[in-house]
Amino acid sequence: MSQQGSAGNVIAALCNIFIPGLGHLVQGRILAALFFFITTAIGYALYFLIFPAIIAAIIHLISVISAARYRPEN
Structure with missing residues (x-):
């Protein structure tokens, strides 16, 4: 990934x-992977409160964008 x-x-x-944080794990960014996975999992688990589910969906989208725009430091 140059x-x-x-x-x-x-x-x-x-x-x-498909799985929030998996792309960061593929890139070797373990802390980012854990953060995105845990926050979206908790948010989606609390879907019945509506507000956490909306926040989780936004964090899920940020996770996808973050993996797509990643540039390793050289």
Whole structure:
């Protein structure tokens, strides 16, 4: 994954669509993967409160965008 928009970032973004944080794990960013997975899982688990589910959906979207725009520091 050499630059933004590379095939690795696209694969990571696609992984994040299905399981939030999985794309970050593929990129080797363990803390980001845990953060996105735990926050969206808790938010979706509390779907009956509506507000946490909306926040979780927004964080899920941010997770996908974050994986797609990732540039490793050199």
